[in-house]
Amino acid sequence: MKKVNDMPGGLEDREINALDAVLKSVAAPPASDALRASMLADFDALQRSRRAHPAASALVARLRDFLGVRTLAPAGLLAGITALGFAAGVASAGSMIAISDEQSVFLTAAIDEGFLVDEEMPAWVED
C-alpha cells in the first residue's frame, strides 16, 4: 500500500498496516492458462472479424462510440417491452374478437328464440 492516510476518526496507521497484512494473507487465484487462452482467443476472433468485415466493424465501432452501448440499452429494453406489449395486445384482441363472434351467434340465436316466443304468444293467447 503506497499511502495510508485516512479520514479523521479512522484507524491509526498501525491498525491500517495490520489490516493490510491480514487482507493480503488471503491470496487470489492466479489467472489459469485456460483463461489466458480464452482472452487471446477473443483477440484472435476480433482480428478475424475485422479482416473479414473491415468497413462494417469500423462502422459498428463508431456507432457504438457515438451513441454508447449503455445509453442504448435502456432504450432497447423499452422498445422491446413496447413491442412485446403490442404483440400481446394484438393477440388478445384477436381472441376477444373471436369470443365476441361466438357470443354474438349465441346472442342472435337467443334473440331469435325470443322472437319465436313473442310470435307464438299472441297465437296462444288467441287460442
Add this chain to the structure above:
Amino acid sequence: MTFENVSDEELIASAGNGDRLAASELISRHADKILGVCWRMLGEKAAAEDVAQEAFLRLWEFAPKWNPDGGARIDTWLYRVAVNRCVDRLRKTKREAPQDAAPEMADDAPSATQVLIGEDRRKSVLAALEALPERQRMAVVLCHYQELSNIEAADVMKISVDALESLLARGRRALKAALAPMRQELMEGLAG
C-alpha cells in the same frame, strides 16, 4: 521476442494493429491483477474469470483507438472496466437471488501462504470483505490488494480523493469490527 522494455502503451498500439504477441504480453502483465480484483469483488472464481475476460475483450475492441495522449494508463483503464462490470454483476445477483453464503474458495492448488493460514481464517477475511457495501469493498480492494494510491483508486472509481478516503475509512472500520473476534488468531497466523 522479449517485451521487457516495451511500455503498455506501445503494446496496446501494436495489439491495435493486430499484433498477437503484443496482446499476449498484455495478458501476461495484467491478467492476474484484473482477476484478483474481480475475485475479491465477486467472491467467486467463475464469475471473476468471466468479468476479467470481458474486460480484456473491451481492451481489444478499444485498442485501435487507444489514445496515448489521453493520459489513461492501461491498468487503470482495465481496473475501471473490471470493477464497473463487477458492480453490475453484484447488483444483478442481488436482484435475482441474495447470497448469504461465504465466498467460494479458489480451487487452484494452494500457495505457501494459503497453506500457512487456515481455511477458517481465509473464509473469515473473505466473508468480512464480502459483507462490505460494494463501493467500500471496491476502495479496499483497489488500495490494499492492488496497491493503488488513493489518487489512482479515486481515478479508477471516478470519484474525488476525499470521497475515496471516506469510503476507505468506513470500509476499514467495518473490516476491523468484523475481524475483531478472530484478531488474536489472525495475528498469530501472520506471525507464524
